[in-house]
Amino acid sequence: MAMNERYEPQSIEGKWQTRWDQEGIFRAGRRPDAPKKYVLEMLPYPSGQMHMGHVRNYLIGDVYARYYLMRGFDVLHPMGWDAFGLPAENAAIKDGVHPAIRTRENIESFKAEIKTLGYSYDWSREVNTSAPEFYRWNQWFFLQMLERGLVYRRFSKVNWCTGCHTVIANEQVKDGRCERCSSEVLDKEMPEWAFRITKYSQDLLDALDTLKEWPDSITARQRNWIGRSDGAEVDFRVQGHDASLRVFTTRVDTLFGCTYVVLAPDHKLVAQVTTPEQRANVEAFAKRMAAQNKTEQLGEDTEKEGVFTGAHALHPFTGQPVPIWIANFVVSDYGTGAVMSVPAHDERDFAFARKYSLPVRVVIQPATGDKLGAGETLTGAVTADGVLVDSGDFTGLPSAEARVKMAATLESQGKGKATVTYRQRDWGFSRQRYWGTPIPIVYCEKCDPERKGIPVPLDQLPVRLPDIDTQEVLTGRGEPPLAKVASFVNTECPKCGGPARREAETMDTFVDSCWYFARYLSPHYDAAPFDPEVAKHWLPVDVYVGGPEHGTMHLLYFRFWTRVMKLLGLSPVDEPVTRLITQGIVNGADGRKMGKRYGNGVAPSTIVQKYGADTARTYVLFAGPPERDFDWSPDQVEGVSRFLKRVWALGATHHASVADVTYDGPYEGKALETRRAAHKCIKRVGEAIERLSFNTGVAGIMECVNALYAVGTPETQAEKAAMAEAVRLLARILTPFAPHIADELAEAYGAKAVTVSEAWPEFDPALVVDDVIPYAVQVNGKLRAEVRVAADASEADVRAAAEAEEKVKSALEGKTLRKFVFVPKRLVNFVVG
Numbered sequence: 070m071a072m073n074e075r076y077e078p079q080s081i082e083g084k085w086q087t088r089w090d091q092e093g094i095f096r097a098g099r100r101p102d103a104p105k106k107y108v109l110e111m112l113p114y115p116s117g118q119m120h121m122g123h124v125r126n127y128l129i130g131d132v133y134a135r136y137y138l139m140r141g142f143d144v145l146h147p148m149g150w151d152a153f154g155l156p157a158e159n160a161a162i163k164d165g166v167h168p169a170i171r172t173r174e175n176i177e178s179f180k181a182e183i184k185t186l187g188y189s190y191d192w193s194r195e196v197n198t199s200a201p202e203f204y205r206w207n208q209w210f211f212l213q214m215l216e217r218g219l220v221y222r223r224f225s226k227v228n229w230c231t232g233c234h235t236v237i238a239n240e241q242v243k244d245g246r247c248e249r250c251s252s253e254v255l256d257k258e259m260p261e262w263a264f265r266i267t268k269y270s271q272d273l274l275d276a277l278d279t280l281k282e283w284p285d286s287i288t289a290r291q292r293n294w295i296g297r298s299d300g301a302e303v304d305f306r307v308q309g310h311d312a313s314l315r316v317f318t319t320r321v322d323t324l325f326g327c328t329y330v331v332l333a334p335d336h337k338l339v340a341q342v343t344t345p346e347q348r349a350n351v352e353a354f355a356k357r358m359a360a361q362n363k364t365e366q367l368g369e370d371t372e373k374e375g376v377f378t379g380a381h382a383l384h385p386f387t388g389q390p391v392p393i394w395i396a397n398f399v400v401s402d403y404g405t406g407a408v409m410s411v412p413a414h415d416e417r418d419f420a421f422a423r424k425y426s427l428p429v430r431v432v433i434q435p436a437t438g439d440k441l442g443a444g445e446t447l448t449g450a451v452t453a454d455g456v457l458v459d460s461g462d463f464t465g466l467p468s469a470e471a472r473v474k475m476a477a478t479l480e481s482q483g484k485g486k487a488t489v490t491y492r493q494r495d496w497g498f499s500r501q502r503y504w505g506t507p508i509p510i511v512y513c514e515k516c517d518p519e520r521k522g523i524p525v526p527l528d529q530l531p532v533r534l535p536d537i538d539t540q541e542v543l544t545g546r547g548e549p550p551l552a553k554v555a556s557f558v559n560t561e562c563p564k565c566g567g568p569a570r571r572e573a574e575t576m577d578t579f580v581d582s583c584w585y586f587a588r589y590l591s592p593h594y595d596a597a598p599f600d601p602e603v604a605k606h607w608l609p610v611d612v613y614v615g616g617p618e619h620g621t622m623h624l625l626y627f628r629f630w631t632r633v634m635k636l637l638g639l640s641p642v643d644e645p646v647t648r649l650i651t652q653g654i655v656n657g658a659d660g661r662k663m664g665k666r667y668g669n670g671v672a673p674s675t676i677v678q679k680y681g682a683d684t685a686r687t688y689v690l691f692a693g694p695p696e697r698d699f700d701w702s703p704d705q706v707e708g709v710s711r712f713l714k715r716v717w718a719l720g721a722t723h724h725a726s727v728a729d730v731t732y733d734g735p736y737e738g739k740a741l742e743t744r745r746a747a748h749k750c751i752k753r754v755g756e757a758i759e760r761l762s763f764n765t766g767v768a769g770i771m772e773c774v775n776a777l778y779a780v781g782t783p784e785t786q787a788e789k790a791a792m793a794e795a796v797r798l799l800a801r802i803l804t805p806f807a808p809h810i811a812d813e814l815a816e817a818y819g820a821k822a823v824t825v826s827e828a829w830p831e832f833d834p835a836l837v838v839d840d841v842i843p844y845a846v847q848v849n850g851k852l853r854a855e856v857r858v859a860a861d862a863s864e865a866d867v868r869a870a871a872e873a874e875e876k877v878k879s880a881l882e883g884k885t886l887r888k889f890v891f892v893p894k895r896l897v898n899f900v901v902g
């Protein structure tokens with residue numbers, strides 16, 4: 070076929086997308102005997118128009134999917150929609166459109182735009198989390214976990230978003246505000262459903278060491294979020310009361326230095342122990358703290374303040390009374406809500422003690438060096454381990470040994486014990502929203518007077534979200550929206566058949582994303598969430614791409630859920646993902662993160678319409694390493710467009726004269742240099758893809774194209790054959806980056822199949838030596854030959870190559886070698902006599 074002289078992407082890209090679809094090129098399972106690769110990007114929330122930040126996320130996975138196909142793998146690369154959630158509901162409130170309608174419209178728009186970019190998705194596996202066929206299994210998981218004690222009902226403090234009028238997770242609170250709407254978040258006590266993720270805290274923590282292909286930043290954040298602390302619980306009896314304060318400390322070796330204890334302002338014992346004289350001050354302080362959010366209270370820069378309760382606690386070893394305070398740096402839902410304060414050996418405690426003139430008692434001395442003076446002379450806390458002093462029977466022990474012996478003594482006396490605590494808390498997931506998965510629970514006054522909840526029988530799933538006039542009952546109008554829908558909440562008790570009410574709250578949408586990756590394996594399976602036999606083949610996900618902001622939310626939750634799936638006999642693996650790739654942000658031209666919030670998004674459609682999908686793809690991949698942020702640059706888009714036009718012109722210019730040429734070699738001169746350029750490109754680009762350096766891969770292709778232009782017009786049969794080979798190889802190398810132009814070039818140069826169905830090309834090792842340099846070969850100072858060897862060749866290698874030359878052999882024949890002169894990278898000289 071003849072090639073057009075002009076590169077017109079709009080005329081070729083639709084053609085190839087249609088052909089890929091018709092031939093089912095990207096359907097998983099087409100190579101049942103091949104090894105598998107499961108490549109996945111975090112599924113999008115279809116909240117509106119795509120922008121180039123989305124494009125980047127999906128492109129990373131697409132490059133790998135296409136590359137692995139060419140490497141001979143059976144590749145699963147699916148796509149679906151995280152379709153439940155508050156954004157669609159908020160949009161419905163604003164625009165008067167039902168969330169289901171808005172979500173469906175957004176999906177259609179989002180999908181159409183995705184398809185214009187030529188992603189290699191297996192659309193036969195598409196899922197929509199707002200479909201009853203999907204959320205039925207959310208409810209099934211809930212009931213299975215409820216049966217096993219991994220779901221429970223609790224009454225606790227929650228994060229209440231004053232803007233969204235719903236509960237949000239701890240991880241969604243940023244600097245005391247909702248990460249979604251930026252409204253203030255308040256503490257609020259209310260009943261909620263929770264997943265017992267803390268049962269897996271230690272396992273989730275230990276397994277981080279096995280995630281060798283996860284970014285260190287993500288595993289470090291999860292390690293910190295889980296927050297294991299080894300220490301001891303210590304009981305302080307309250308003087309004059311039949312009550313005890315239990316504190317947790319990692320430094321029980323400093324116990325004899327405790328000079329006061331501190332309670333959270335809302336600790337349950339505050340009201341009981343506060344003296345009448347101090348009650349007004351304590352209540353005023355507690356009220357002021359209740360109006361603040363936890364971030365304000367616990368912030369590094371927040372001034373530490375408190376109030377004395379008037380009560381005292383008895384030291385568990387000495388029996389001496391120590392004052393009980395309440396302060397803003399202790400919260401009731403972390404640890405025990407009470408801490409022992411050792412100002413000589415804790416910076417926070419020291420600052421508080423100095424502010425309120427509390428005693429400072431030194432009980433740890435450095436093992437070597439200068440000793441500490443009395444507490445009154447300290448200018449700051451000394452927090453390092455050392456040797457105990459003034460600590461009763463434990464005096465003289467090193468800190469580490471003392472911690473063990475003191476914990477054992479406390480336990481033997483019934484005053485405490487060694488223990489482990491975690492910063493992580495159970496995941497409260499019930500939400501006061503309409504657009505989410507209904508929780509499959511009913512309440513019956515007769516059978517369930519304590520309102521613990523009665524499970525909906527499995528054969529009654531799914532409990533469908535009612536199709537209602539959402540303008541009357543949407544989130545933000547008081548009680549949960551579903552509580553106002555009589556046709557939904559009024560039902561029959563599954564136990565007695567009498568009147569009952571359904572749970573009106575819905576599930577956090579993180580439930581959907583906990584396990585969606587497994588639903589892709591068998592999206593139409595009806596006997597379970599997915600087919601366990603299929604899971605044995607495809608799991609775990611080999612490459613997972615998404616934003617680092619999900620490090621302690623989705624990326625932790627779905628690790629927990631995978632363990633639950635294994636417990637239920639569904640999954641063969643504990644960990645869902647082998648290799649995690651976290652992509653950087655695409656900033657708008659104004660330097661801010663591209664998105665709807667700032668109105669700086671660049672729609673892919675505008676780039677595709679003007680330059681073509683391959684330009685959009687190649688620019689995003691060339692702009693920087695996938696894990697780094699980059700700023701959008703219209704000028705650089707133009708530059709990439711010009712590059713692809715050069716690629717096209719290279720193929721079109723030589724097509725008529727070289728495409729049908731056959732030649733068996735040898736190759737020398739320009740023909741050899743042409744082949745070297747192409748084979749070096751194969752090596753460089755393949756290595757770049759393997760190490761997640763797509764930008765250097767694109768740069769390697771650009772260098773290859775420049776080199777092919779530099780060799781000039783091919784004239785001999787060898788030069789023409791070399792150029793034809795180079796263009797064909799270039800098309801295959803381009804495939805993961807710019808697949809449309811790659812397929813068009815390949816077809817013009819005789820390919821019968823699409824390039825992604827062809828094997829990734831193998832390079833000839835002899836042609837990819839990075840630098841080949843000439844050595845002048847002299848015999849007694851007279852030039853006899855020139856040899857070309859690798860730049861890093863040893864003296865022995867250069868000498869051997871020189872001695873192999875016929876003219877050198879003749880000059881040396883019958884002579885005695887007196888000296889061999891080696892000048893690196895220049896010449897060798899045989900001195901003979």
